[in-house]
Amino acid sequence: MVACLVTHPLDLAKVRLQTAAKPGQSLISMVYHIISQEGPLKLYSGLTASLLRQGTYSTARFGVYEFLKESYVEKTGKSPNTTVLLPMSMLAGALGGFVGNPSDVVNIRMQNDSSLPLEMRRNYRNAVDGIIRISKEEGVKSLFRGLVPNLFRGVLMTASQVVTYDFAKEILVDFCSLDPSKKSTHFSASLLAGLVATTICSPADVVKTRIMNAGSNKGGAVSILMSAVRNEGVAFMFRGWLPSFIRLGPHTIVTFLALEQLRKYRVGMF
Incomplete structure (x- = not known):
């Protein structure tokens, strides 16, 4: 959630780029457009939903x-290697994607709301209001729109992000003689993790965003995906890669720096 506060404007620009009717805008032009047309505060549109998403997912x-x-170490007495960490991270990512799906739907809709015509805007007051209104107006099932690509993205994100971080940190300590307790080590490992995660997760992220932003009358995931491929080509799945990395890089760095400090002082740990 700390990382979310830092990178929310970049996440907003990424969602706008992914859902734009016409490709071609850059991150800078999108941010400028939001500030000039909607005001600086609109860079934090949907913040409550974004915080709720991080608090769940x-x-x-x-x-x-x-x-x-920790359970693996307790049972075996040794640290898990990459082949063990991968299935662990995939399971964790899938569970996170499921738990966080409702807040993710609201998050994407709130971030993209100001770019819609006035008659199509949802105008959710906050994340809770959004969840309640979606449940009433579209049915509880709509809170799980895009669940399959979201689960897929959760698996890819967690596997690429946390496993890459653990692996990179181990390499930096063992082969580059860096201090595992230093913030510079955490920074380097998390930067690499952000780069890998952005590249691997981009297709699933774009597809998930399109499906969640669509109304309940826009068809299912397959029809939305096929329509996008016909109209924009397969390359649409990598739209917004640069803002995704510019957002996910700092987000990953802040996340792991905060996590390491929480771990160091055993905050929330027993």
Whole structure:
């Protein structure tokens, strides 16, 4: 959630680029457009939903991943290698994607609302209001729109992000003689993790965003995906890669720096 506060404007620009009717805008032009047309405060549109998403999705995936690692060490007496960490992270990512799906739907809609015509805007007051209105107006099932690509993205994100971080940190300590307790080590490992995660997750992220932003009358996931491929080509799945990395890089760095400090002082740990 700390990382979310830092990178929310970049996440907003990424969502706008992914849902734009016409490709071609850059991150800078999108941010400028939002500020000039809607005002600086609109860079934090949907912040409550974004915080709720991190409080559900990220809490679940990081918590399950750390729990599984600790359980493995307790049972075997040794640290898990990459072949063990991968299935752990995939399970954690899937559970996180499921838990966080409702808040993710609201998050994407709130971030993209100001770019819609006035008659199509949803005008959710906050994340809770959004969840309640979606449940009433479209049915509870709509809170799980895009669940399959979101689960897929959760698996890819967690596997590429946390496993890459653990692996990179181990390499930096063992082969580059860096201090595992230093913030510079955490920074380097998390930067690499952000780069890998952005590249691997981009297709699932774009597809998920399109499906969640669509109304309940726009068809299912397959029809939305096929329509996008016909109209824009397969390359649409990598739209917004640069803003995704510019957002996910700092987000990953702040997340792991905060996580390491929480771990150091055993905040929330027993």
